[in-house]
Amino acid sequence: DSGVTQTPKHLITATGQRVTLRCSPRSGDLSVYWYQQSLDQGLQFLIQYYNGEERAKGNILERFSAQQFPDLHSELNLSSLELGDSALYFCASTRTGSNTEAFFGQGTRLTVV
């Protein structure tokens, strides 16, 4: 158990809908990263938050947004969903940012039908 909790584990929804994925970092970790992994692909970096502030952005679509709350949990919002958004979404947490080890949650498997 990495100590990073993601909910839900599985999500099936229709095209055009909006979903929210949740991530609770390890106790004491201040930084949260979000990734998308499409079928048989590598992990694409989406966005990073550090102590509530956006720190870095990857190739995140405008239909996607994220935030980190005062209790340090983070949410990734995906809207106007398309079939191509079906993927495994991971979050990771680190103690302080880019110089400390990252631990990943078990992922949320999103299926858009």
Next chain:
Amino acid sequence: GIQVEQSPPDLILQEGANSTLRCNFSDSVNNLQWFHQNPWGQLINLFYIPSGTKQNGRLSATTVATERYSLLYISSSQTTDSGVYFCAVYRDDKIIFGKGTRLHILP
């Protein structure tokens, strides 16, 4: 942005064999990690290794940061070693993954 290349992309080995997986990166990095993604999709931390050599049982890793590469060694492979091995580098507040090496160990 920084490029992370892993080789080989695919590897099929008999149980008991040894293997070396390579990760090359195009620019200096703050840190580097190796992960194993098992067939159920879980990402498991193997090594956090910005430089030098570390060992953990049958696995070991070496990073030569000045030459921009890292190696992961797996000895006496077991079927449970099957899955995808990723290296990931830390740079500019991002953790960037390579495309992975898919390892299949035959019984």
